[in-house]
Amino acid sequence: MxxxxxxxxxxxxxxxxxxxxxxxxxxxxxxxxxxxxxxxxxxxxxxxxxxxxxxxxxxxxxxxxxxxxxxxxxxxxxxxxxxxxxxxxxxxxxxxxxxxxxxxxxxxxxxxxxxxxxxxxxxxxxxxxxxxxxxxxxxxxxxxxxxxxxxxxxxxESGYPDLAIDELTSTNELLIKKKGQFPVPIDITWWTEDGSSQNKYLSPEIWKDGQDKIGVQLPADSKIVKIKLGNDHIPDVDKEDNIYVVE
Ligand SMILES: [Zn+2]
Missing domain, CATH: 1.10.390.10 (Neutral Protease Domain 2)
Known part of the structure; x- marks a missing residue:
């Protein structure tokens, strides 16, 4: 029904x-x-x-x-x-x-x-x-x-949308790769040691100069334990590289 x-x-x-x-x-x-x-x-x-x-x-x-x-x-x-x-x-x-x-x-x-x-x-x-x-x-x-x-x-064009987490630097700059040709928004959720989470969103315009990698600064003093890139409303053909767990 x-x-x-x-x-x-x-x-x-x-x-x-x-x-x-x-x-x-x-x-x-x-x-x-x-x-x-x-x-x-x-x-x-x-x-x-x-x-x-x-x-x-x-x-x-x-x-x-x-x-x-x-x-x-x-x-x-x-x-x-x-x-x-x-x-x-x-x-x-x-x-x-x-x-x-x-x-x-x-x-x-x-x-x-x-x-x-x-x-x-x-x-x-x-x-x-x-x-x-x-x-x-x-x-x-x-x-x-x-x-x-x-x-x-x-x-x-032929192509597809695909973003990936490349790495998190020691100063909490998150490097994101645009592996696909199509510009899509960046939606980052990150969790800190105390179990709380935060979110940051950037519109597709972030890719307008044709770059294929950007850095997004997350709070430098946070103890980040896990990061997720994307959400159900952002197309991404390979979501396996959208999760980052801090070892
Ligand atoms: Zn119709």
Whole structure:
């Protein structure tokens, strides 16, 4: 029953989202499915979690994407939908990868700028036929940011998201490697000797200069015993290198 109800609520809000994409915005699903199915997969996230507390809708999107991310059959979003000849790869390209990419964009811009940019994209292109470049351009124009570093990997390239803990220095600087090509947020939880834990979050923007390693300073006077990188809402194809236990 619970599963049926969550599926029903999910489907309902998915289909309501289609009123906007593609019926308000004349996007071409046959060519760029991510321009409507991706939004219909992403937009219901907050409201589904509000209607069904404890049902982690977005984790399912992340898991669906990660199950195929970076594999040989997974194609970049800009490859036209009609080129797919594999059911799994076309599902990931239409639904889960763009839903995750839109959430990563939201975390990059922050809620307010993301919402303002998205609404302006809709205002400018309602009743017309936007292509992906119209979306990229409008978001850059309204946010006033050069987002090449974000749009290029997430929409144009093959690759995957994968962060890893490299090491914790003697002064408690945590070195984090970006092993995958795709920029994702850094979410660090660390535990100290007394059993308490703390958390630090950095948006995907931290990777905008193209570096593949960064250092994050944790409290230098803390006796850190364990560190965890990431959470269920951040895609990461290899989580085995996301836990660090201080010997
Ligand atoms: Zn749909």
């Amino acid at each position: 619970a599963k049926q109800f969550s599926s029903l609520v999910g489907l309902l809000f998915h289909e309501i989202s289609h009123n906007y994409f593609p019926f308000y915005m004349g996007t071409n699903e046959r060519k760029y499915a991510f321009m409507d199915e991706g939004w219909a997969a992403f937009l219901p996230t907050d409201i589904i979690e509000e209607y069904i507390p404890g049902y982690d809708y977005f984790k399912r999107e992340v898991d669906g994407y990660v199950s195929l991310a970076g594999q040989e059959i997974e194609l970049p979003l800009m490859i036209p939908t009609f080129q797919h000849n594999n059911w799994s790869s076309s599902r990931v390209a239409a639904y889960t990868r763009p839903a995750v990419a839109y959430q990563m964009l939201r975390e990059t811009l922050g809620d307010d700028v993301f919402k303002k940019s998205l609404l302006e994209y809709m205002n400018r292109w309602a009743g017309k036929h936007p292509i992906p470049y119209d979306f990229f351009y409008t978001i850059e124009d309204v946010s006033g940011q050069d987002l090449y570093w974000f749009f290029n990997p997430w929409f144009f």
